[in-house]
Amino acid sequence: LSLKYMRCVDMAAASCLLTEDQFLCSICLDVFTNPVAMPCGHNFCKTCITKNWDINFPLPVSFQRVDSRGSQQQQLEPQCARSEDISCDICAGTKLKAGKSCLVCLASDCKTHLEPHLTVTGLKKHQLINSVENLQGRICVNHDKPLDLFCKNDQLCVCMLCMVSEHRLHDVVPLKKECEEKKAELGKTEAEIQQMIQRRREKILEITDSVEFSNGNANRERAVGLQVFTALKEFVDRGLAELLHTIKEMQIPIETQATSLITELEREISDLMKRNYLHFLQSFTSLNTPPPTKDWTEVRVHPPTYEGTVVRAVAELEETLRKEMNKVFEEELKRVQHNAVDVTLEPDTANPWLTLPDDGKQVKFGDENKNLSDNPKRFSYYASVLGKQSFTSGRFYYEVQVKGKTKWDLGVVRESINRKGPITINPTAGYWTLSLRTNNEYKALSDPRVHLSLKSKPGKVGVFVDYEGGLVSFYDADAAALIYSFIGCPFTERLYPFFNPCNNDGGRNALPLIIYPFHNIRFTVMQLYIRLRKIPSLKKPHN
Incomplete structure (x- = not known):
């Protein structure tokens, strides 16, 4: 100083x-x-x-x-x-x-x-x-001296006398030095701004590419939809034409027979009405005997039976449509399978009665209740577990082997679901799931429940989610058939795959749920191997 x-x-x-x-x-x-x-x-x-x-x-x-x-x-x-x-x-x-x-x-x-x-x-x-x-x-207004210094504390230009008075304890540097630092800082800021501009330009390109990709998908879907519904319309039109033709063909013999009979009857009537007085006297003897005529007593016109004609035509059309729809579902399933993800199970969410191998790819109801820490993520009442992976956008698909099981629940849930005590499983509670119970009772767990009639028992169930589209669909992956779809789902939270193998049911439901590995996609998530401690506990969970 x-x-x-x-x-x-x-x-x-x-x-x-x-x-x-x-x-x-x-x-x-x-x-x-x-x-x-x-x-x-x-x-x-x-x-x-x-x-x-x-x-x-x-x-x-x-x-x-x-x-x-x-x-x-x-x-x-x-x-x-x-x-x-x-x-x-x-x-x-x-x-x-x-x-x-x-x-x-x-x-x-x-x-x-x-x-x-x-x-x-x-x-x-x-x-x-x-x-x-x-x-x-x-010039300093207080001291009439050049402002050749800069106070970093007050961010002001000061003179020499300011430095030894009101700014005497402040960090004061030459004006030139501060200018150089500011220029360097400005250069750094300018570089950051340029990077921000570049990132935003890249984001514009990304959004543009997304729109173009979406337009391409939309055009392809329009083409597929037009092709499918045009074919269906052709099937319907052809079925209607065939039905009308069949009915017409069935009507022609009846009309022909009726015309022939009527002609013959009219001829006999004409013969009977032509007899005059002369003919009467000349033929009196013969008139006592009726002229030979046909016995019409048993003559009948038997119209064809039309009952079942429309039903048969509709059944044939339904079978044709079913075959065509199966083709559509096969193509649709191939498309959704392109969104396949690698799903593994999260042990920290598993109910203590569940057993998870180290690979995190299957789960079944175990023989004992493990004494695990009751963290907020863990299901304490239902025999359920969540996937390790979560999703907040886009589309994803995974398949689960359910062959040989008599009970299970599958689907997706939102992050904030209640995992403690009895819960109501429906979309309002954050569950979009499909279930199987004894006697092949398949249900979509909506509100109210939807009972499903399936022609075959699925051995492998595919779960597809379109987050932005609000869609959750379940497929019979082996038969390439759509089982059920939740539409208009208001997704706002993180979604997790949901698995409930249910209890053993006296050994009838002892097989595990197995997450099917997709070897034809590139996985981006490393599998984590976690061993569960086996410590007995007290209470079995409900299904």
């Missing part, structure tokens, strides 16, 4: 000396004697300028020489200040361009008026900078 104070005192002394130097002649370096002013604006002793007028004295280059006739000649062509330049504060009349600004004089000088600062001893001590506007803004 003392050194800074001494420097400040020295500068104050220099400032006082400079005030006296302004009255010194730049030739004799003494106080003006009978001073005279030159046209260029400089002042000299009359004696000094007279003695040295015509000798080779090193006068400033901008001084004007006056010949015997009193005419003036400039040694250097002046450069007039333009509108965008800083003009000289000393020039009278036409302003020349300023080259430097003096922080002591608070004035900007052209090359001519700058000469004293370059030659006069006292003026050489002034601080010169490149010409700038608003010199008053570069």
